[in-house]
Amino acid sequence: MEKVIKARRLVPDNWQLLEPAEGQAEVPAEGQVIVPLATWKAQRERLLARGNVGVVLEPHEDPAELAQDLGVLPLVAVNFPNFQDGRGYSTARLLRERYGYKGEVRAVGDVLRDELFYLSRVGFDAFALRADQDVEECLRAFDDFSEAYQASVERPLPLFRRRLLGV
């Protein structure tokens, strides 16, 4: 089972991430699955009927493509094939702020301890750690900083407005 952190705790998790395949991925009949965007688009009706389906976005994929479906998706994953590729940060913010997505936004792939603080601020609320990550170390990452200047998904008001409001 994967190491998944939610709300600063390691939680049991049964979502299965389908690797993007040539042509159509074979979606198992049972269980919680996260499918590539192309699979979702090709088999949308069937997958809607099946239920227990989330979609994973690759760095170059536009969350606008999912905008119509966000109401029915319990989970959107954003893949980081390499932690230095920061496109997924914008993807998460757009999912939350532009498209108002309220379900789970999960970081998958090269999810490392030292990215967690930033990831948690742009709208991710679930973190499927890379297998080699030390969970205890990772749980500490959320406390690296106690404040932040910018507006973010986590705290929509920037510090300068919160200062004025005394919050």
Added chain:
Amino acid sequence: MYIYDEIDQRLVEERVAQFRGQVRRYLEGKLSLEEFLPLRLQNGLYKQRHAYMLRVAIPYGLLNTRQLRKLAHIARRYDKGYGHFSTRQNIQFNWPELEDVPDILAELATVQMHAIQTSGNCVRNVTTDQFAGVAPDEIVDSFVWCELIRQWSTFNPEFARLPRKFKIAVNGAKTDRAAVMVHDIGLHAVRAEDGTVGFRVIVGGGLGRTPIIGSVIREFLPWQHLLTYLDAILRVYNRYGRRDNKAKARIKILVRDRGPENFAREVEEEWAHLKDGPATLIPEEIERIEARFTRPQYEKLPERDPGLDALLERDKAFAAWYKRNVFGHKVPGYAAVTLSLKRTGVPPGDCTAEQMDAIADMADQYSYGELRVTHEQNLVLADVKQSDLYAVWQRARELGLATPNIGLLTNIICCPGGDFCSLANAKSIPIAQAIQERFDDLDYLYDIGELDLNISGCMNSCGHHHVGHIGILGVDKQGEEWYQVSIGGSQGNDAAIGKIIGRSFAKEEVPDVIEKLIHCYLAHREHEEERFIDTVRRIGLEPFKEYVYGKSDQGTPAGARQLATA
């Protein structure tokens, strides 16, 4: 000087603790080299030719004397007794030990300093005009806007893993002294007819391998929208900037490939969603930031100090320094003084710990305890009483900081080059020294007049060679160091990229080449007021090529020399 509040201070301290943990995990083998790399870079730590190099942020070039004394202390305790002021208005230490870096950062935090985002693929230290807040041609005090941008960019989570580094410059005066046309984003303050402050937004300028003059994507951005507009630009870049090729990953390539109009439209579309959102600036925040800046308590003085003219009359050396190194001030009776770090025989921008301490004493005595670092790698005392100028000059001279060469050929901008930097193709500091030695005669230097000579040791262009009136670039040819020369570049309001004159030169040839270019200029200039750059613009490259290469061999590779054009 912006004075931290409790939160500013806490964030810097938390950053030190975070990096201490990262260094520990790296040394314990829990972080791979590849994973540690961006973490150390975003804390200013590079690996250089001989050792680590730590680049400490001097936000928008502004320093107080407590900070400068701390830098001197760090130079002595952790380094070899000196630091190098860079063209990004930062300071670099070339010899720290990795294990010491968390302690160095902790020491910096005690004086409200840090090395946050001085490197790596993120928004870097914002730079500005070294005369911000005192310039007679001021539109706005750019420091306030720079500090706003500093806070916006510090640990900005969405833009922490950009395709490539990202540099923002703000210019608050009529004259551009912040090189806004050659930054990833340049912001040029504008005042609308009704007095509203805003910014002209320039995107996609830059030097490096592909020098490009930036494109104006918005003529007037009202100040309230500054941060949301930056968010929009950065988001477009973060999502669509190239990540497959490091050499094509800067925003300038994205702007060029899409065309400035299309890029501007994309930004405006993105901005339409962010405009008037919570990140929209409010007057209370501008006032709060303004109020956290220390301000000199200026005395009421006559426009011109009554004793100054007599001193200028009496002392020619003082007059020469005054002419070159003293800048006007918006407050009557005051002046801004440039302390030159370009003395012949000293690497440009280098400053010893002893000099730093002595400069701190000078700034305390004569300039309200503050100073600035310029992107030309000099230091500025910005608030000197005219009546103190003579004393300041005498002291600066004792310290070797009074070379009266600001704006002249020997005020060379120069990167650390192959002596230190692992990226460099060639050494740059010895070239600067050889040129400075050749042009050591001040009378000759004054006759030549204003001339920017910039040297970079490689295509990364840290020495800004593209925008030098004369630019020199170190190139590698079959493992040997050669130098390519360009002319006609300029920074400022009429920014331009220099053109290469022809095949490159061996190290020993460079001073001769510069001298030939100068001879050509002196022979062709129409009057003494015509600067080198004006002559280049008027007559073009050809006459200069003839002086350098001779008529038969106008820079073509077929000449007697064995080299091809670089």
